[in-house]
Amino acid sequence: MKKSILFYVYYGIALLVIFVNSFFLIKDNFFINIESVPEGEYQYSDFSPRKSTELKVYLVELPVGESVRISLTKEGDTRNLFWQAGVSDVKIKWRNENRVEINGIDLDLKQNETFDSRSISSIFNDGLMGR
Numbered sequence: 001m002k003k004s005i006l007f008y009v010y011y012g013i014a015l016l017v018i019f020v021n022s023f024f025l026i027k028d029n030f031f032i033n034i035e036s037v038p039e040g041e042y043q044y045s046d047f048s049p050r051k052s053t054e055l056k057v058y059l060v061e062l063p064v065g066e067s068v069r070i071s072l073t074k075e076g077d078t079r080n081l082f083w084q085a086g087v088s089d090v091k092i093k094w095r096n097e098n099r100v101e102i103n104g105i106d107l108d109l110k111q112n113e114t115f116d117s118r119s120i121s122s123i124f125n126d127g128l129m130g131r
Contacts, residue, residue, distance in 0.1 A: 034080045034116045038062070040069050046092045048100075053109065055081065055100070057090050070102060072109065081107065084117045 040060030047054055058069040068090050070082035082102050093101040098110040107113040 032116060032119045034083055034114050037067075037069050037080060037083045037116075040067070043090075046094075048097050049094055050097055052097065055092060055102075057092075059088060068103075074109075080114070081109075082115045084115065086117075 038060045040058035043057045043059050045054050045056050052074065054073040056071045056073065058071070060067040060069055062085075065086055066088040067083065067085040068087050069080060070090070070092075071078055072081040082105075084103060084105075087103065089103075091101075091103055095101060095106070098108060100107055100109060102115070105115050107115060
């Protein structure tokens with residue numbers, strides 16, 4: 001009798017842990033908004049080849065370490081483009097007016113691509129936490 005009660009308690013706890021982990025995995029993958037990242041301290045700006053697009057780099061210091069936020073400004077419209085946790089250096093390389101590489105991540109600005117390291121699509125993506 002005791003064994004069967006412990007059996008149900010053990011598997012009940014295991015199912016609860018699986019349910020909670022699944023909930024947070026789904027929430028983090030589908031409901032993360034890049035506009036909700038912290039502001040940070042302005043570092044510098046970088047401009048596209050024709051100077052029509054400005055990228056503003058911000059360093060964000062969090063209790064768990066440093067992160068980088070980059071906002072994009074084009075024709076007076078500003079939005080967050082890039083968020084990467086665990087880094088403090090930024091390497092921006094413009095491919096052309098609509099494509100930019102930031103820390104090795106290629107983004108197509110015409111397609112409104114963004115990068116947010118909080119959205120985990122693959123932990124095997126060169127050490128990055130997804131796209």
